Amino acid sequence: MKFIKFFIVGILFGIILSKAEVISWFRIYEMFKFQSFHMYGVIGSAVVLGILIIQLFKKGILKNKDGEQIIIPPKKNAFKANLFGGIIFGLGWALVGACPGPMFILLGRGVLAILIIVFGALLGAFVYHGVKRWMPN
Amino acid sequence: MIEFFLQPWPWYVAGPLITLVMFLLFYFGKTFGVSSNLETICAIGGAGKFNSYFKLDWRKNTWNLIFVFGAIIGGFISYQWLTPNEVIALNPQTIQDLSEIGIKNAGQSYLPAEIFSLDALFSLKGILVLLLGGFLVGFGTRYAGGCTSGHAIVGLSNLEIPSLIAVIGFFVGGLIMTWVFIPIIF
Numbered sequence: 082m083k084f085i086k087f088f089i090v091g092i093l094f095g096i097i098l099s100k101a102e103v104i105s106w107f108r109i110y111e112m113f114k115f116q117s118f119h120m121y122g123v124i125g126s127a128v129v130l131g132i133l134i135i136q137l138f139k140k141g142i143l144k145n146k147d148g149e150q151i152i153i154p155p156k157k158n159a160f161k162a163n164l165f166g167g168i169i170f171g172l173g174w175a176l177v178g179a180c181p182g183p184m185f186i187l188l189g190r191g192v193l194a195i196l197i198i199v200f201g202a203l204l205g206a207f208v209y210h211g212v213k214r215w216m217p218n
Numbered sequence: 219m220i221e222f223f224l225q226p227w228p229w230y231v232a233g234p235l236i237t238l239v240m241f242l243l244f245y246f247g248k249t250f251g252v253s254s255n256l257e258t259i260c261a262i263g264g265a266g267k268f269n270s271y272f273k274l275d276w277r278k279n280t281w282n283l284i285f286v287f288g289a290i291i292g293g294f295i296s297y298q299w300l301t302p303n304e305v306i307a308l309n310p311q312t313i314q315d316l317s318e319i320g321i322k323n324a325g326q327s328y329l330p331a332e333i334f335s336l337d338a339l340f341s342l343k344g345i346l347v348l349l350l351g352g353f354l355v356g357f358g359t360r361y362a363g364g365c366t367s368g369h370a371i372v373g374l375s376n377l378e379i380p381s382l383i384a385v386i387g388f389f390v391g392g393l394i395m396t397w398v399f400i401p402i403i404f
Contacts, residue, residue, distance in 0.1 A: 084284045086246055091285040094239045095292015100223075101232030102306050104293070105328040110316070113389075113396035116309040119229050124370055126233025127240075131375025134241055143241075151244045156373050156380040157363050163380045166362025167369075167387015173354025174388060175395035176347065176403075177333070180366040181252040181359060184352075185286050187329075189293025194334040194348055201352020203263070206256035208353075209360040210271045216361060 095186045104186050106178025113175050161217040173205075224302050240371055248281055251368030253359040255279070255286050304328045319401045332404060347403065354391075362387060 101123055102108050112120035137143040138151040145151050156163075174180050177198050179187060184202065187195045209216075227235075240250045257272070258279045265272035308325035316324040321332050331338065338344030359365040362384045364373060370388065373381020 087281045087284045088288040090242045091288020092292040095289035096296045097235045099296035100227040111312045113392045116312045122229025123233045127236040128374045130237040156378045158380050163383040164387045166358050167384040168391035170358025171388040171391020172395045173351045175392040177351030185289045186293035189290035190297040194339045197348035198352035201349040202356030205353040205356025206360045207260045209357045
């Protein structure tokens, strides 16, 4: 039962991304063609508000459910991995129009072809950990 | 109210709601990030037999799998009850650009039939496109250490340089695919 809150937040996430058309291949294509503000608005407003909220965490004004300060685990600083990994990710994102969140949401919309994409993504994550020792980091 | 739910949501509604999702996960003691679930699913599927990395204790990530399961159900709910039609108000230029590279009916539904229909799924080219796209996403996100949620939303919100570099990478890759490869592939 302690997990039910994550289930509900997940449902919320799925509905938001569906209703805002973020899960649409066309919206991703349009974004990379700079032909619409929509996706920039979604990500940009989420980040601007996110910056404000995280400042409230740091000042201790917003706390977690146990009343403790919220500490965010820092991302690993690995310039080449961030950049090259990012580029590889971007190539895939623009091709199939789905990053990991929308992939699963589209699965819930009954899109069969998504199963192949999810399988590909699992394979990609699996292969990465097989070859990572040879990858620039 | 019902009217609002049934219409497409504008960016200034969706963006802040995504921040709310991020906040709720922090509030419950977790960090928003979808792509690590790929590793968790690999681990559950027995990838540990091939690579000791996947012998991780995936049970600590159960909350995130439940979150993703919720997202699937959220997709189902919105598809069943909250999307009376899937017409997207795309830029007319986008529709024209797509029609020139052979992708018809852009914006008449969420996804192009040329990539996602059953006909595409059961063609060699179609299945390769889906597989390759998924592979690049999965490989890239784990190499970069996060995806749109972990890097673009949480990382940028936390003013992290690694996330800024990753997001620049997302865009470099996305622009190359959209402007160079997609016209060749389709």
